[in-house]
Amino acid sequence: MDIYNVKLDAFEGPLDLLLHLITKAEVDIYDIPLAKITDQYMNYIHTMQILELDVASEYLVMAATLLAIKSKMLLPKQEEELFNDEHDFVEEEDPREELMNRLIEYRRYKGAAETLKEKEKERGLIYSRTPSDLSPYVEEVKQEPQKINASIYDMIDAFNQLLKRKQQKIPRKTKINREDFPIEKRMEEIIEQLNQMNGKTSFYQLFHYQERGQLIVTFLAVLELMKAQKIICKQNNNFSDISVCRWEEETFVK
Amino acid sequence: MLNEMEMKAIIEGLLFISGEEGIDEKQIADVLEIDIVMVKELLSNLIEQYRSETRGMQIVELAGVYQLTTKQEHAPYFKRLINSPNSATLSQAALETLAIVAYKQPITRAEIEEIRGVKSERPIQSLVSKVLVKEVGRVEGTGRAILYGTTNDFLDHFGLKSLRELPPLPEKEDDTALEEADLFFQRLQENLVEN
């Protein structure tokens, strides 16, 4: 297979990657075709290594686990049945069960994270104001130490609010620059650029912007588009230029 | 004695000066020297009034306190003037970690990592530094691992009144069937032992 599907940091760990592979293959999480999924998983790890990305140890542990389960499932059933004859009631344990349970559990929280993200977005649409400085109303007579209703976290919290406030100061015109270059817009531009170039362009050509911030936005836009399966990145061999293509069925037929 | 109109005006002023810190019913009651029932009534009255008029602000309940905020539908206009407060939204790693903490608190780092399947020190640190998560205690015994829980800022960040308002965690699907089978077996065994 000479198409390397560059996914990079689009995954939050081995469980996330496995879930992605399972969803993409449209298979039942309760009956995972382990040979197929393991192959795809190994292929991904391989790609990461080709791109010289650090493959976190968790990914390698999972690779080992998958291979172990795969080999266990290949064990001839009949031999086992011979021994199990007298224990008819003992149900054969599926070697995939533990992994399956972890995936299901992880999927629940991933779902919850999605919901939180939605809520975060909605909340981001309403603005409040910095509390007024109430100190003019403090009566400055008390000299005795007194009981104070504040913990150290309240103090840190207050400092945090200060940082936030500084970040969202009303901009003096020039500050708007960053807003002019949102990821969504860049994603559209990339698709547009691909359409103009018959669906294929060089990865490097996407980065004709000079400024660091713009480079990063472009890079993040490419990641987002790959995650959304709008584009695919191909690299024919190590260190050769990566080409970026529109995600189309024929991409795979070739 | 103040009349209702005046009391509502003072509540409005209190909401205004409290800004994003918000103010709770008890504080309002103390300031106006009236009882909580009355505060509740005045507040819901004021909230209704804000709703029925074409206003630039609304009163919302967040993290157990009342806050005066702008309206969602006006966001496009404010975006032209101010950097969005939540423009620095949370990373996927932070969101996953936060979801686990929110539903399973109090919880240790090791337990979070078991569910996510990856090291989670960085997202936890980032959540702590954003005051969305905090240390709420220690596990007893050796090691005394830190237990994490969510903060009031967490509720505010996601527009929640309280933890009870968290949307239900997605179901494990077929779980009910399994549980029922388990329950059946358990009963069966109990019966067998009894006899």
Added chain:
Amino acid sequence: MLNEMEMKAIIEGLLFISGEEGIDEKQIADVLEIDIVMVKELLSNLIEQYRSETRGMQIVELAGVYQLTTKQEHAPYFKRLINSPNSATLSQAALETLAIVAYKQPITRAEIEEIRGVKSERPIQSLVSKVLVKEVGRVEGTGRAILYGTTNDFLDHFGLKSLRELPPLPEKEDDTALEEADLFFQRLQENLVEN
């Protein structure tokens, strides 16, 4: 095109989020994409409306900048709020100032004000009167500005044995994503150059 009611609501929201800095006619005109004459009319209309109703806030104009503020006559209630045993006795301003003093001591008032971006005489006084902060020395040279530091009462109150036990301060922003992107770029470019 927005109608007058809606435009006034948006102006109200703009005044609200602009806080103490206020907002000028030009900024409002830019946001609503209308001319200054119209802005002036809408503003005087809104000011009149605020005046005629019993409200907790008023709109004041100072040198062409409009600001939403509380009313003078409500000051006694704000005093009660801050002195009520139930409310967080330390205001946001005081807590911020305390955090800055705790982590950056010894520090002068001017340095605190530079970090906070606002005058801080009052919160410092309030902290001194609560014996959480005290004068710990003077800057050498002309002016001999007062240096502030925290007191033993401060440690007692927050349950700290020493200043070294203060938890780490929140970071400015989560730069992880950016850092990772940078790293990726660096590698990519190294690879491309090699060939």
